[in-house]
Amino acid sequence: xxxxxxxxxxxxxxxxxxxxxxxxxxxxxxxxxxxxxxxxxxxxxxxxxxxxxxxxxxxxxxxxxxxxxxxxxxxxxxxxxxxxxxxxxxxxxxxxxxxxxxxxxxxxxxxxxxxxxxxxxxxxxxxxxxxxxxxxxxxxxxxxxxxxxxxxxxxxxxxxxxxxxxxxxxxxxxxxxxxxxxxxxxxxxxxxxxxxxxxxxxxxxxxxxxxxxxxx
Amino acid sequence: xxxxxxxxxxxxxxxxxxxxxxxxxxxxxxxxxxxxxxxxxxxxxxxxxxxxxxxxxxxxxxxxxxxxxxxxxxxxxxxxxxxxxxxxxxxxxxxxxxxxxxxxxxxxxxxxxxxxxxxxxxxxxxxxxxxxxxxxxxxxxxxxxxxxxxxxxxxxxxxxxxxxxxxxxxxxxxxxxxxxxxxxxxxxxxxxxxxxxxxxxxxxxxxxxxxxxxxxxxxxxxxxxxxxxxxxxxxxxxxxxxxxxxxxxxxxxxxxxxxxxxxxxxxxxxxxxxxxxxxxxxxxxxxxxxxxxxxxxxxxxxxxxxxxxxxxxxxxxxxxxxxxxxxxxxxxxxxxxxxxxxxxxxxxxxxxxxxxxxxxxxxxxxxxxxxxxxxxxxxxxxxxxxxxxxxxxxxxxxxxxxxxxxxxxxxxxxxxxxxxxxxxxxxxxxxxxxxxxxxxxxxxxxxxxxxxxxxxxxxxxxxxxxxxxxxxxxxxxxxxxxxxxxxxxxxxxxxxxxxxxxxxxxxxxxxxxxxxxxxxxxxxxxxxxxxxxxxxxxxxxxxxxxxxxxxxxxxxxxxxxxxxxxxxxxxxxxxxxxxxxxxxxxxxxxxxxxxxxxxxxxxxxxxxxxxxxxxxxxxxxxxxxxxxxxxxxxxxxxxxxxxxxxxxxxxxxxxxxxxxxxxxxxxxxxxxxxxxxxxxxxxxxxxxxxxxxxxxxxxxxxxxxxxxxxxxxxxxxxxxxxxxxxxxxxxxxxxxxxxxxxxxxxx
Numbered sequence: 001x002x003x004x005x006x007x008x009x010x011x012x013x014x015x016x017x018x019x020x021x022x023x024x025x026x027x028x029x030x031x032x033x034x035x036x037x038x039x040x041x042x043x044x045x046x047x048x049x050x051x052x053x054x055x056x057x058x059x060x061x062x063x064x065x066x067x068x069x070x071x072x073x074x075x076x077x078x079x080x081x082x083x084x085x086x087x088x089x090x091x092x093x094x095x096x097x098x099x100x101x102x103x104x105x106x107x108x109x110x111x112x113x114x115x116x117x118x119x120x121x122x123x124x125x126x127x128x129x130x131x132x133x134x135x136x137x138x139x140x141x142x143x144x145x146x147x148x149x150x151x152x153x154x155x156x157x158x159x160x161x162x163x164x165x166x167x168x169x170x171x172x173x174x175x176x177x178x179x180x181x182x183x184x185x186x187x188x189x190x191x192x193x194x195x196x197x198x199x200x201x202x203x204x205x206x207x208x209x210x211x212x213x214x215x216x
Numbered sequence: 217x218x219x220x221x222x223x224x225x226x227x228x229x230x231x232x233x234x235x236x237x238x239x240x241x242x243x244x245x246x247x248x249x250x251x252x253x254x255x256x257x258x259x260x261x262x263x264x265x266x267x268x269x270x271x272x273x274x275x276x277x278x279x280x281x282x283x284x285x286x287x288x289x290x291x292x293x294x295x296x297x298x299x300x301x302x303x304x305x306x307x308x309x310x311x312x313x314x315x316x317x318x319x320x321x322x323x324x325x326x327x328x329x330x331x332x333x334x335x336x337x338x339x340x341x342x343x344x345x346x347x348x349x350x351x352x353x354x355x356x357x358x359x360x361x362x363x364x365x366x367x368x369x370x371x372x373x374x375x376x377x378x379x380x381x382x383x384x385x386x387x388x389x390x391x392x393x394x395x396x397x398x399x400x401x402x403x404x405x406x407x408x409x410x411x412x413x414x415x416x417x418x419x420x421x422x423x424x425x426x427x428x429x430x431x432x433x434x435x436x437x438x439x440x441x442x443x444x445x446x447x448x449x450x451x452x453x454x455x456x457x458x459x460x461x462x463x464x465x466x467x468x469x470x471x472x473x474x475x476x477x478x479x480x481x482x483x484x485x486x487x488x489x490x491x492x493x494x495x496x497x498x499x500x501x502x503x504x505x506x507x508x509x510x511x512x513x514x515x516x517x518x519x520x521x522x523x524x525x526x527x528x529x530x531x532x533x534x535x536x537x538x539x540x541x542x543x544x545x546x547x548x549x550x551x552x553x554x555x556x557x558x559x560x561x562x563x564x565x566x567x568x569x570x571x572x573x574x575x576x577x578x579x580x581x582x583x584x585x586x587x588x589x590x591x592x593x594x595x596x597x598x599x600x601x602x603x604x605x606x607x608x609x610x611x612x613x614x615x616x617x618x619x620x621x622x623x624x625x626x627x628x629x630x631x632x633x634x635x636x637x638x639x640x641x642x643x644x645x646x647x648x649x650x651x652x653x654x655x656x657x658x659x660x661x662x663x664x665x666x667x668x669x670x671x672x673x674x675x676x677x678x679x680x681x682x683x684x685x686x687x688x689x690x691x692x693x694x695x696x697x698x699x700x701x702x703x704x705x706x707x708x709x710x711x712x713x714x715x716x717x718x719x720x721x722x723x724x725x726x727x728x729x730x731x732x733x734x735x736x737x738x739x740x741x742x743x744x745x746x747x748x749x750x751x752x753x754x755x756x757x758x759x760x761x762x763x764x765x766x767x768x769x770x771x772x773x774x775x776x777x778x779x780x781x782x783x784x785x786x787x788x789x790x791x792x793x794x795x796x797x798x799x800x801x802x803x804x805x806x807x808x809x810x811x812x813x814x815x816x817x818x819x820x821x822x823x824x825x826x827x828x829x830x831x832x833x834x835x836x837x838x839x840x841x842x843x844x845x846x847x848x849x850x851x852x853x854x855x856x857x858x859x860x861x862x863x864x865x866x867x868x869x870x871x872x873x874x875x876x877x878x879x880x881x882x883x884x885x886x887x888x889x890x891x892x893x894x895x896x897x898x899x900x901x902x903x904x905x906x907x908x909x910x911x912x913x914x915x916x917x918x919x920x921x922x923x924x925x926x927x928x929x930x931x932x933x934x935x936x937x938x939x940x941x942x943x944x945x946x947x948x949x950x951x952x953x954x955x956x957x958x959x960x961x962x963x
Binding site: 025040043044047048050051052054055070080081082085086088089125126129130132133136164165166167168 | 262264266269270271273274275277278297299300324350352455456747748854857901902903906908
């Protein structure tokens with residue numbers, strides 16, 4: 001029995017050291033990714049996230065962030081082939097995250113919607129039909145699971161914000177979604193990096209942009 | 217001793233720096249520097265470079281240079297990964313800083329892609345990125361007015377039509393092209409109209425998720441078309457619920473789609489009245505009854521499971537039109553039909569048309585190994601023509617059934633096997649006294665193997681067995697196509713096969729039962745595709761045999777009237793007709809070079825002759841222009857929210873019959889002037905509240921070119937008048953509004 005307790009203690013302390021190490025690496029790298037505005041630095045941090053996911057291969061959140069960062073990069077990249085390649089990578093890593101989690105959750109659906117939006121953004125004219133539907137469907141599923149996930153409204157806001165005016169997009173229709181998201185972000189008090197909680201700054205930025213329009 | 221010590225100290229002193237260095241190296245990080253390039257030595261930006269099984273790594277800059285530090289020592293593997301490239305790596309020995317590592321990566325994009333067979337076919341699909349055309353491209357092609365068939369006529373291999381309906385492909389006439397919806401042949405693809413006036417096809421581009429146009433060498437799945445198959449695939453579950461309303465110079469329409477989780481119903485009604493359209497244009501014909509009509513359609517789609525889909529569709533239309541046609545017998549001095557001759561310069565021609573079409577299909581995938589598709593359709597068409605006071609009634613119906621299964625042995629090999637049954641009948645009566653009719657049952661079975669031993673090579677051999685109950689004949693039609701990838705962006709495809717077809721309905725109606733007509737296709741195609749630019753060059757040779765040739769029992773000259781009635785009492789027919797067609801076609805499309813501009817150029821050259829129908833000698837048919845050129849451009853002006861598209865078409869003159877030229881050396885040797893047409897469409901996009909609205913204005917034949925499609929001579933050959941389209945310049949104006957957001961408040 002003593003032996004067992006000893007081993008158990010050793011194991012627990014080992015895993016917690018492991019977890020701390022993992023969480024610290026992930027947090028540091030993701031924060032660096034999220035707060036950097038320079039593309040080269042973002043790519044660098046994204047590559048680091050991929051290495052973290054290689055090392056802590058069984059952590060779903062590690063793969064989740066690799067998928068997220070690749071999806072994000074697809075929006076910043078200009079070359080169409082490369083944008084799709086980033087999204088292929090994002091898809092692969094998202095699937096791995098879902099596989100490790102054993103099921104979809106609201107965050108994986110939000111991520112899937114973001115990837116679909118990325119696909120659409122590469123070639124809007126020929127892809128809006130297919131990926132517009134996937135985007136809507138995934139966000140609907142996320143909403144069913146957790147209607148208070150602010151990222152749902154952030155993504156809807158973004159899709160409206162960047163949609164040309166003639167198709168019903170623009171700042172004005174996007175504003176209420178950013179406002180709703182801001183409300184929900186204010187209530188979100190997650191600090192654990194392994195529970196996705198990104199998007200607050202992004203939302204705030206767009207919210208201010210939309211309000212500028214209102215004054216004009 | 218001293219000496220010894222000295223020696224020892226000396227040794228120590230000598231070794232000390234080494235020890236020191238080693239000690240420093242063991243706890244200080246090494247800096248690893250180097251460069252990552254592609255196979256051609258071009259730097260790769262943004263690649264991740266790291267030591268395997270560690271998180272020590274860096275990213276390459278725009279010069280492909282990376283730099284990072286690591287605490288690892290000794291034998292390690294350095295790895296580089298990048299989206300769009302294959303992972304590369306090599307062993308390194310770390311004993312300190314390294315600054316000269318060079319890593320080369322292979323491009324992953326293209327070398328891994330599966331080659332596809334493209335000879336003889338143009339595919340437009342919503343789902344695939346690499347297709348040459350998208351359904352939306354069809355809608356936005358100027359001059360097509362969202363008519364699928366009209367848009368297809370801007371592709372190589374097709375002839376311009378101005379007075380006849382249908383697709384005239386690579387030397388074949390309209391009867392040689394089959395139009396297929398969900399693998400079911402459409403008997404009456406065009407709205408019925410008077411002779412000499414083109415009408416729209418019954419298909420709008422938005423009903424389909426895929427359009428595949430084959431100008432030859434098509435799959436064993438289809439038969440009974442010597443030239444071409446235009447394959448349309450209806451939408452699966454729609455994207456969302458919509459309400460769609462439209463108003464234009466040809467009528468009004470309303471349609472709606474209700475989408476549930478796994479099923480949907482859509483339906484629509486339309487009323488057409490071409491008065492505003494013909495009112496604004498100066499028509500070359502007098503419509504005493506402007507074309508009017510209406511229709512309704514309904515469709516149900518159900519997905520019983522993830523990999524199965526059921527579709528049921530029904531569609532009914534009604535149309536009526538009355539036109540004063542030039543009387544071909546008006547100037548006759550030689551007596552033919554006194555009644556017709558005395559009728560005057562024009563004959564009133566009234567068309568009343570009723571059409572019903574229904575289709576049921578079910579597709580199911582079982583795991584990843586098997587798929588099943590089955591479909592049935594029924595169609596009925598009734599047309600009454602009143603030529604003066606002579607009523608002509610034409611009825612037809614068609615029932616068909618298909619079942620096919622596919623066995624995917626693995627991702628590189630699959631086998632398709634299917635059976636097809638078609639039963640159809642046509643009857644025609646003249647003046648309620650004289651009747652002609654026939655009933656035909658065609659059955660077919662087919663096998664097709666798709667085999668791709670390696671990614672750069674694909675084969676598709678097929679075999680089709682066909683039987684005609686009416687002609688009491690069977691035939692075996694082998695088909696073959698293949699593709700080889702010749703570089704990252706280019707490929708060569710070959711296609712060929714034997715194709716059989718019944719005689720034209722006019723002969724079957726007359727009671728003749730000739731053998732199958734036959735065509736053999738040989739097609740070679742080279743295609744280059746990179747970054748939204750496509751270049752295709754295709755050459756073909758087509759051998760026609762056993763074509764229907766008429767033998768008059770009484771001496772008679774050539775009658776160029778396409779609508780002449782075949783009478784068994786005055787002639788016999790046999791299968792001694794023959795012919796050939798050969799040609800070269802070019803297609804270039806560029807969506808990349810200029811922002812917001814998308815354009816394509818298609819050019820076809822054809823050399824064809826045939827001896828068939830009532831031809832006196834082998835000659836180039838009257839529907840053939842040797843050179844055909846299409847320039848299609850679309851430009852989007854963001855600031856104006858306007859899409860401008862233009863289509864310019866040029867075709868060299870086509871042969872026409874001059875009754876003075878009936879010898880072997882000059883039969884059909886006269887040619888019309890060249891054909892030219894410029895069409896422009898403006899579409900203005902705007903969202904009013906939740907209604908997405910498109911206003912469109914299109915002008916066809918903007919330069920008011922007086923195109924001539926041939927000449928019709930009076931029976932005595934003394935007078936002729938040009939065969940012209942119903943309209944020269946025409947203007948079409950309309951608006952479409954759609955609503956897709958129904959959720960009141962998703963916040």
